[in-house]
Amino acid sequence: MSDSPASLPNLSRRRILLGVTGSIAAYKSALLVRLLKKSGAYVQVLMTEGASRFISPLTLGTLSEREVLTEIFPEGPSSEDGGWTKHVDLGLWADLLVVAPATAQTLAKLAHGFCDSMLTATALSARCPMMVCPAMDRDMYTHPSTQRNLTLLREDGHIVMPAAHGELASGLVGQGRMPEPNAIVQRIAHELEDRAFAADRDAHEKAPNETRAVEKPNDSLDGKRVLVTAGPTQEPVDPVRMLTNPSTGTMGFEVAREAARRGADVTLVAGPTSLDTPPGVTRVDVRTTEEMHEAVQSRREEVDLVVMAAAVADYTPKNPSDSKQKKEDGNLVLHLRRTPDILKTLGEHKQPGQTLVGFALETDDGPANARRKIERKNLDWIVLNDPKEEGAGFGTKTNRVTLFHRDGYAEEVPLQSKSQVARILLDRVTASVPEPSGETP
Template sequence: MPDVPDPRPLEGRRLLLGVTGGIAAYKAAVLVRLFKKAGAEVQVLMTPDATRFITPLTLGTLSEREVLIEIFPENADGSWTKHVGLGLWADLFVVAPATAQTVAKLAHGFCDTMLTATALAARCPLLICPAMDHDMYRHPATRANLERLRSYGYEVMEAAHGELASGLVGEGRLPEPEAIFDRVVAMLAGATEAAGSLAGRHVLVTAGPTREALDPVRYLTNHSTGTMGFALAEAAARRGARVTLVAGPTALPTPPGVTRVDVVTAEEMHAAVQAHRDADLVIGAAAVSDFAPEAISASKIKKTGAEMVLRLRPTPDILAALGREKRPGQVLVGFALETDDGPANARRKLEAKNLDWIVLNDPKEPGAGFGPGTNRVTLLARDGTVEDLPRMPKRAVAEAILDRVAVSL
């Protein structure tokens, strides 16, 4: 029998629909109805100029939710932070129509409306559907902005060809609502497939720095923020894994669906990892201190003007311990932060610790290493494969790493 199409393919899905100030804004009403009929919850965000073309009352009635426009609403109930909550709530953010102005704002990180603020805060995929006059659409600035959005990981649906509001004929029309709807269904179906790629697996991730006390006031540590490890934990959870995140000291919030174990020292991290050493996939993204003070002073060490000599002892090698006990089918992934002879040092670590993959990055390279922004990594596999990834946001790096290592399971 032929497959029967699912009458509600978006059942339980949560969509953000961004509507900007172009003549095609009227098609947003059709989009809302299509999304709702397919079972989705829809929250509409409008730019102020969009209200010149279609009223918030219309879209609010169809979506059964208050339409949000300004980032600073008149009430004082704390709802100005809704952009953060919505960015976590949504499964997909669609901007249709996306004018040249909004495309430029999104490409360069402007944050002046609820729509643009939510786009910056969103952790979900974004689908951009441009609509403007032909010459605006083909202008090098617009093309460059659309390419920039693609580099962020956004999907861009090319504009359709046809009659335009100016009377010209050419590219620039908003794709028909049914075509946008089909793209949304396909994107979410793909996300579901990706999310299921780790279903039933236990993934253990370490993240952040460790702190090794000198006295009650001071400690040895490093510049790690934990961002890369947290991005990996979040991405694994989205793919359906049961995720345990062993985190050193960091202020980052726990990703949705992740079980977090907080530790401070390398010894504590080692113990926590050993407690979950049966995980199917272990990703050691933490920047673990290699050495700790041999003795911790019970009192604050006073400055005397004389030289201070510290005696340090090695801390446990967490991944090497797992490598010695690795069971069949288990996959171990390490990180190597190297300032010199990176590939050679990373390959030595991979072999010495019995890892399956190692992720190499250089803190001296712009946009790589520690910090909350981007990373530029090289993946080295046990079979000798080497792959250089471009500089990307750490969330995108996390997805790329999981795309590669998941096939080893």
């Protein structure tokens, strides 16, 4: 994702407190401040003593255009004009307090109410919501103490943006990386949007005679692990020819993007596509159905939600040629074999508490085929669409689908952008299932 103003959310006049702590990932805070400023936000940086070992307060002060604060009891001129109560003033000023990176030490202090720096004092004084973005080594992140502290913060109503998976400073590979600045900015915008909705809703409830349309807020996926597949597969006939389909992967990429915006730790297994990786998403590129099968099955036991949006080939050449097949007179005969049924295998090995969502592209008897597929593959939800309908199917930015739940619930989603369809789908998947409608779309 580009960091150009056109690609950034509108945070005009939003007041962001940014807490920076003593992690090697503190260097990313410079880009985070820059992106927040380009989005139109006011940014006040608070640094712990340890953070200044990794990045200079002068750097962050220059980028934020505000003095960086570290001490509860400042020395110098500011101490003479009530500077010692500045943590109270900041707690009233801010729309959101973001701690990025948040070390294990700082998470423990925030979870248990310690107050030994300007950052922790402001966190205790703040009336605004707080969002933490953990950054530490893999084993520190997965340690039961750290996970308990993250649970405490969530239970107190704070927002936890899961650490990203990747190579760590120690040389290990795993979860513990600070989320990328672009992803954090998008999440900030999402959280502030939801808070604005809540304020609108409360005002609407106090004035019931007003008729304002207020959209339902997105349900959180904080702490959830989500696996999404997207795009086509390519089955080689020879080194230059293949069997494939017109899928661009847009629907699956939008589902992955929306899940990440809601706080999930998202892995996107993508077939060949030119789409950019959504912010905050871990991408695994594959080519064939067999490769996608292996990538999905190796991760099936560690995820809470699987959304199989990929357009996977059902057949592949039985004996692909190692060299280009020359054009001959007459017809070319291909012998095909079945590819692995990724979704059926997931259903056969479904984990306790896991939710499986499939997609069905049908041209005839769609509802009946979709319901049979739910039972046959042990799914919770299936998304049905028809490529013959204008604006739906492959290669479009829009979609028109019907959602089916295994309990009988069905809902037609009218033609709209694929990003909106992704929102509606995740709204339904994360919410309580409505009573069966008894209707067949």
